[in-house]
Amino acid sequence: MDIYIKSSDSISAQLSFESGLPSTHETTEEAFYNCIKPEYKKYISPKLLRRMSPIIRNGVACSLSVLNKANLEQPDAIIVGTALGCLRDTTSFLTQLIEENEELPNPTYFIQSTHNTIAGQIALLLTCHSYNFTFSQMHNSFETALLDAQMLMLDEKANNVLVGGVDEMSENTFNLIKDLDCYKNTKPGEGAGFFILSSEESPVKLEGVKIINEPAIDFEKELQQFGLTPEDVDVVIGGDNFADDKAYTDANNLFGNISYVWYKPFMGEFGTVSAIALWMATKVIEEKEIPDCWIKNGVKPDGIANVLVINSVGNEHSLMLLKAK
Amino acid sequence: MSKGIVVTGFGVICSIGTNADECLDSLLNKRSGIDRIKYLKTVHKDSFKLGEVKMSNQELADQLGLPSSDLHSRTTLLAMVAAKEAITMAKHLNGVKDKTGVVSSTTVGGMDVTENKYLKETTDYSYLYTHSCGDSTKKVAEYIDATTYYTTLNTACSSGTNALIHGARLLKHGILDRVVVGGVDALTMFTLNGFNSLKILDTDYCKPFDAARKGLNLAEGAGYVVLERESEATKSFCKVSGFANANDAHHQTASSPDGKGAYLSMTEALEMSELKTEDIDYINVHGTGTDNNDFSEGTALNRVFGKGNVPSFSSTKSYTGHTLAGAAGIESVFSVLAIVNNVMYPNLNFKTPIEDLDLVPLTEVVKDKEVKNVLSNSFGFGGNNSTVIFSE
Numbered sequence: 001m002d003i004y005i006k007s008s009d010s011i012s013a014q015l016s017f018e019s020g021l022p023s024t025h026e027t028t029e030e031a032f033y034n035c036i037k038p039e040y041k042k043y044i045s046p047k048l049l050r051r052m053s054p055i056i057r058n059g060v061a062c063s064l065s066v067l068n069k070a071n072l073e074q075p076d077a078i079i080v081g082t083a084l085g086c087l088r089d090t091t092s093f094l095t096q097l098i099e100e101n102e103e104l105p106n107p108t109y110f111i112q113s114t115h116n117t118i119a120g121q122i123a124l125l126l127t128c129h130s131y132n133f134t135f136s137q138m139h140n141s142f143e144t145a146l147l148d149a150q151m152l153m154l155d156e157k158a159n160n161v162l163v164g165g166v167d168e169m170s171e172n173t174f175n176l177i178k179d180l181d182c183y184k185n186t187k188p189g190e191g192a193g194f195f196i197l198s199s200e201e202s203p204v205k206l207e208g209v210k211i212i213n214e215p216a217i218d219f220e221k222e223l224q225q226f227g228l229t230p231e232d233v234d235v236v237i238g239g240d241n242f243a244d245d246k247a248y249t250d251a252n253n254l255f256g257n258i259s260y261v262w263y264k265p266f267m268g269e270f271g272t273v274s275a276i277a278l279w280m281a282t283k284v285i286e287e288k289e290i291p292d293c294w295i296k297n298g299v300k301p302d303g304i305a306n307v308l309v310i311n312s313v314g315n316e317h318s319l320m321l322l323k324a325k
Numbered sequence: 326m327s328k329g330i331v332v333t334g335f336g337v338i339c340s341i342g343t344n345a346d347e348c349l350d351s352l353l354n355k356r357s358g359i360d361r362i363k364y365l366k367t368v369h370k371d372s373f374k375l376g377e378v379k380m381s382n383q384e385l386a387d388q389l390g391l392p393s394s395d396l397h398s399r400t401t402l403l404a405m406v407a408a409k410e411a412i413t414m415a416k417h418l419n420g421v422k423d424k425t426g427v428v429s430s431t432t433v434g435g436m437d438v439t440e441n442k443y444l445k446e447t448t449d450y451s452y453l454y455t456h457s458c459g460d461s462t463k464k465v466a467e468y469i470d471a472t473t474y475y476t477t478l479n480t481a482c483s484s485g486t487n488a489l490i491h492g493a494r495l496l497k498h499g500i501l502d503r504v505v506v507g508g509v510d511a512l513t514m515f516t517l518n519g520f521n522s523l524k525i526l527d528t529d530y531c532k533p534f535d536a537a538r539k540g541l542n543l544a545e546g547a548g549y550v551v552l553e554r555e556s557e558a559t560k561s562f563c564k565v566s567g568f569a570n571a572n573d574a575h576h577q578t579a580s581s582p583d584g585k586g587a588y589l590s591m592t593e594a595l596e597m598s599e600l601k602t603e604d605i606d607y608i609n610v611h612g613t614g615t616d617n618n619d620f621s622e623g624t625a626l627n628r629v630f631g632k633g634n635v636p637s638f639s640s641t642k643s644y645t646g647h648t649l650a651g652a653a654g655i656e657s658v659f660s661v662l663a664i665v666n667n668v669m670y671p672n673l674n675f676k677t678p679i680e681d682l683d684l685v686p687l688t689e690v691v692k693d694k695e696v697k698n699v700l701s702n703s704f705g706f707g708g709n710n711s712t713v714i715f716s717e
């Protein structure tokens with residue numbers, strides 16, 4: 001069975017929601033990126049909205065948007081990846097519990113602190129009784145969710161799967177994490193990227209997702225599994241955090257004179273930002289062009305068939321490959 | 326699709342034992358591990374009983390041969406003990422495999438470290454590294470040399486079975502040749518106060534499926550089974566014959582009165598196993614001992630098997646307490662042990678059936694019957710319902 005991306009959307013620090021790949025982007029003067037908040041009321045009732053923390057709002061709004069675009073009332077599965085889960089509710093509960101010396105803290109914070117609150121809320125809103133998974137493996141949280149979705153569909157247990165990645169960043173969290181190694185030279189951020197994977201043919205085909213826990217990626221070997229050579233790749237979307245980010249120099253050299261897209265300096269760095277990269281890859285294929293502001297090396301693509309998304313953190317890497325149908 | 330997946334190892338640590346043999350001995354001798362609080366730092370020390378693992382972090386680190394317990398959360402240490410037991414068994418049985426990985430699960434990850442350092446006047450921010458759910462899984466994978474692929478499920482208390490489901494798919498699709506699946510959670514002030522704020526903790530010993538049940542006993546532990554493809558496993562303990570995950574879609578924390586999600590996960594797992602309801606010899610129920618769970622699960626059991634025809638069942642949480650993401654992994658190990666040893670475990674503290682359900686769990690150890698097929702339920706917040714069936 002072939003798997004297609006029937007619809008996609010993202011909520012990010014740029015004007016991405018319900019939009020194509022923006023033709024301009026803004027960098028922030030702040031220490032970290034907050035996402036641009038959509039009109040949540042279009043998707044979520046004011047009563048529910050008041051109770052939802054930002055991560056739940058973004059996860060739910062983005063999910064409902066892709067379901068809407070795909071003209072789908074119920075997915076056959078809901079699979080979410082989140083690196084750090086519902087941090088605001090977690091820290092609210094923890095703070096109250098410590099400051100008030102364990103005097104009955106607010107149960108709502110506890111209830112909403114669980115990582116699977118997002119996927120659970122989506123199921124609740126849709127009255128969707130199907131398969132409902134949440135993965136949390138740091139920067140591979142979205143990738144493992146995507147792999148699960150792919151395997152579920154290949155096992156013919158599902159024809160339309162809602163899959164996405166979402167994380168949130170607050171002032172509080174930023175102050176804690178800013179000195180961690182993985183955020184050195186980066187601006188942390190937040191956002192959501194959601195997709196409807198479908199067995200129904202559409203312009204963007206998901207070729208595969210691969211997690212590689214090795215010191216380096218052997219691109220030739222990995223691409224061979226999809227019957228491709230590095231020359232067949234038309235666009236690479238890399239996870240560069242700054243101009244001469246070492247983790248991506250190898251890839252840049254190997255793929256040579258093709259369009260190299262970067263996004264983290266404009267979206268921020270976070271565990272599931274690769275979901276936003278996959279959304280960008282989807283748009284690149286759908287729109288058959290890339291606004292100049294996203295192309296790091298200034299090379300315009302000459303026909304777009306294969307788009308490769310690369311993400312690397314330390315000895316953990318992931319590849320996602322999309323193909324134009 | 327699970328056809329051809331077998332269990333080739335298992336490992337467990339919880340309040341009733343630090344390995345599978347000790348746990349089985351406790352189960353067969355009706356020895357509960359729920360007791361007054363000894364290790365967890367909390368103001369509720371005298372108010373609640375917990376299922377603590379009776380070892381300090383340093384004792385766990387010593388057993389694991391680690392130089393110091395400081396680098397790891399208690400969650401990671403517990404996971405390492407159980408995962409090591411499981412993979413050692415699998416290697417002994419079928420040798421070393423090329424592509425080996427870990428699919429673990431945890432609800433609060435390294436919270437046990439975080440809550441002791443957060444908001445404190447300290448310049449030690451090491452807890453930020455151990456906080457995420459994925460950190461414990463990565464550390465375990467590195468410790469047991471199973472790093473080809475690792476990930477973590479967090480679907481609250483059903484997580485461990487969902488880890489098994491993802492792991493079985495990884496084998497089927499050739500991504501791994503051997504996978505350690507299950508879950509872990511350490512006791513924390515965070516979860517104790519969380520469940521207390523929901524008012525679902527029993528201050529006495531929990532009484533699953535009893536009319537007078539008052540809530541759960543929170544606990545800690547880890548349980549893992551090792552899965553391999555049957556075609557490449559020379560030896561194995563039993564098969565994974567069916568599994569399913571479904572959503573109750575009723576409420577963020579409470580289960581529906583008609584047990585819709587539980588009904589769906591059990592019927593879909595049975596369908597995959599191609600077994601008839603009468604083929605199930607024993608059910609290890611989720612059975613937390615809360616008013617809501619046991620009624621909902623009981624209603625679902627009656628719907629699936631028919632009132633009066635529900636197979637022998639018990640909640641081993643009456644021994645271990647509720648270990649959250651650890652529960653499904655630990656109960657998977659108990660289910661495998663039931664098949665391997667032809668035993669069924671009693672449900673402690675049971676006196677009176679719940680009105681209208683007429684469900685009476687086993688109250689004594691059963692040793693004289695063949696146990697071929699065991700169904701194990703695990704349910705969590707977010708309406709998350711999972712069922713796995715192990716078969717001889």
